[in-house]
Amino acid sequence: MNxxxxxxxxKFVILYTLSTGLILTLILAVAFLSYLASQNSRQNSMFQDQLFTLMSRLQTDSIFSDSYLAQLEHKNHLAIYIEENGSPFFFPGSYQTRTEREKLFDRAENLAAEEGIFPNSHPISSxxxxxxxxxxxxxxxDLYLGNILIIQTANGYKKLxxxxxxxxxxxxSIKTLIFYLGIDCIGILLLFLTGRWFVRRSLKPLEETYEKQQDFVAAASHELRSPLAVIQSTADAIADAPEEQVRLLDVIRKECRRGSSLVKNLLLLAAADQKQWAVKKMYFEMDEMLLSLLEVYEPLCVSRNGxxxxxxxxxxxxxxxxDPALxxxxxxxxxxxxxxxGLGDGGNREQSVAVRDAETDIGRKAVVKCGDGRRIVLRAKYLHPHVEVSVIDHGPGIPDGEKRLIFDRFYRQDQSRRQKEHFGLGLSVAAKLAEIQGVELDVRDTEGGGSTFRVTI
Incomplete structure (x- = not known):
């Protein structure tokens, strides 16, 4: 593995986790601050309500019962101190504070003194x-909200x-903060795990493509080295054996054509990969093309005893x-x-019937039939809305586990398929030409043995 x-x-996982984790943290921070603001607002509102209630009672009532103040303190976690004209009400308090009540009241008066409200202050303008x-x-x-107010009455003043x-x-609030921090940590962990899964899934096709590219370059270099080595050794042999010049030059020409074919296929695949291939689609007669191919390949099949x-x-x-050309x-x-x-050494060697009768009118699209034997069938069907063209051979066939591999570049099944003139590029070129024009190409077994390649247009 590279x-x-x-x-x-x-790097991608770290970047993904940091960026999304930061966003999650900011969202949770805003949520927590909103919670704190809401809680403080609710506390202040409740405290102001209690203060307003007591202030109203101070203005209207001259006597407070201990039971009323005790119930008020216990219910709302309050500490209350009231004095009238400098004399404190006799109420020891019922709510038990963790710090002494007198210390808390003194600290409240000291804070109020910083605002200009001293223990003996009285209302002047109101x-x-x-x-x-x-x-x-x-x-x-412990922490407390506090307020000091002095009310002017007919008999003097009251202080609360x-x-x-x-x-x-x-x-x-601290527990809530810990809860939010826990959510943040769990969220970042989940983001890390999902990010790693997502990045691996995203990089896998790129890694496979890179490995295929490396294999492709290595295989292409290996295949090009072979004809070049033959050409070099043959050229050296010409000088040593001038009487063999004609034969050796023929070998060089064959190797040049072989190398040229390889380079042509490589350039074709490169152009298709870069989507630089110009596809020119048009309507054309499929049977005319197949008849033309029959005329070209029939002599070749006959020469192979097929x-x-x-x-x-x-x-x-x-x-x-x-695209008719493609x-x-x-x-x-x-x-x-x-x-x-299909017509190689592994093919069926039984004698077959004639492919074309001299009296058969091919131009009228007659169906030409043949028995079992060394034969290749070029078959066309109209299956609305498609036309299906099959190339059927009766060779050794392709194992099921290798059917999906035969369209890979430089793939050759076994030693029986490693003829010198073949590079393992043909089917990959065909698959690419089918892909760029939206044509389907697949392979299946031929009944009785062999392979059937189907092109669906």
Whole structure:
């Protein structure tokens, strides 16, 4: 495995986790701050309600019962101090604060003094003197909201110090913060795991493509080295054996054609991969193309002690819409493949009947039939809305496990398929030419043995 991709995967995973983790953290931070603001607003509102209630009672009532104040303190976690004209009400308090009540009241008065409200202050311009909302911290880590107000009455003035214990709310805020941090950590962990899965899934096709490219370059270099080595050794032999010059020059010409064919196929695949191939689709007669191919390949099959059959439907086939030049090249590759392997040493050696009778009118699309033997069948069918063309051979066939591999570049099944003139590029070229014009190409077993390549347009 190339070390480049694990490093690239690691960088992408880290980048993905950091970016998405930061977004998640910001979202949770905003949510927590909104929660804190809501909680503080609710606390302040509840405290103001209690303060307003007591202030109203101070203005209207001259007597407060201990039971009323005790119930108010317990229900709302309050600490209440009231005095009239400098004399405190006799109420020891019922809510037990963690810090002594007198210390808390003194601290509240000190904070109010910083705002200009001293213990002996009285309202001057109005009948009410009130501090801002105070925050008092106790000795045991407890926290209180507080307020001091002085009300002018007909008999003098009344002073109220009101504290509310919010330590429980503060602890709840800490628990909520821990909860949000836990969600953030779990979320980042899940983002890391999903990011690693996503990055691996995304990089896998790229890694496979890179490995195929490396294999392709290595295979192409190996295949090109062979004809070049033959040409060089043959050229050296000409100088040593001038009497063999004609034969050796013929060898050089064959190797040049072989190398040229390889380069042509490589350039074709490169152009198709880069989508630089110009596809010129048009309507054309498929049976005319097949008849033309029959005339070209029938002599070749006969020279291999085989037969080429053409089977066309009795009914007229409609025109097909594709690139005729590319389709012809696909059929040429499939027929070359069938001749090389279907009529090779592994083919059926039984005697076959004649492919074309001298009296048969091929132009009228007659169906030419033949018995079993060394033969290749070129068959066309009209299966609305498609035209299906099959190239059928009766060679050794292709194992099921290798059917999906035969369209790979430089793939050759076994030693029996490693003829010198074949590079393993033909079927990959055919598959690419079919792909770029939207034509389907597949392979299946021939009944009785062999391979059937189908082109569906």
């Amino acid at each position: 070390v480049m991709f694990p490093k690239l995967e690691k 009948n009410l003197l009130q501090s801002s909302l105070l925050e008092i911290r106790g000795d045991e880590g 110090i009101l504290l509310q214990d919010i330590s429980g709310s503060q602890m709840q 037969k080429l059959l053409l089977e066309l439907p009795d009914e007229s086939m409609p025109k097909v819409y594709a 389709c012809r090249q696909i059929f040429t590759i499939l027929l070359d493949n069938a001749v090389a392997y």
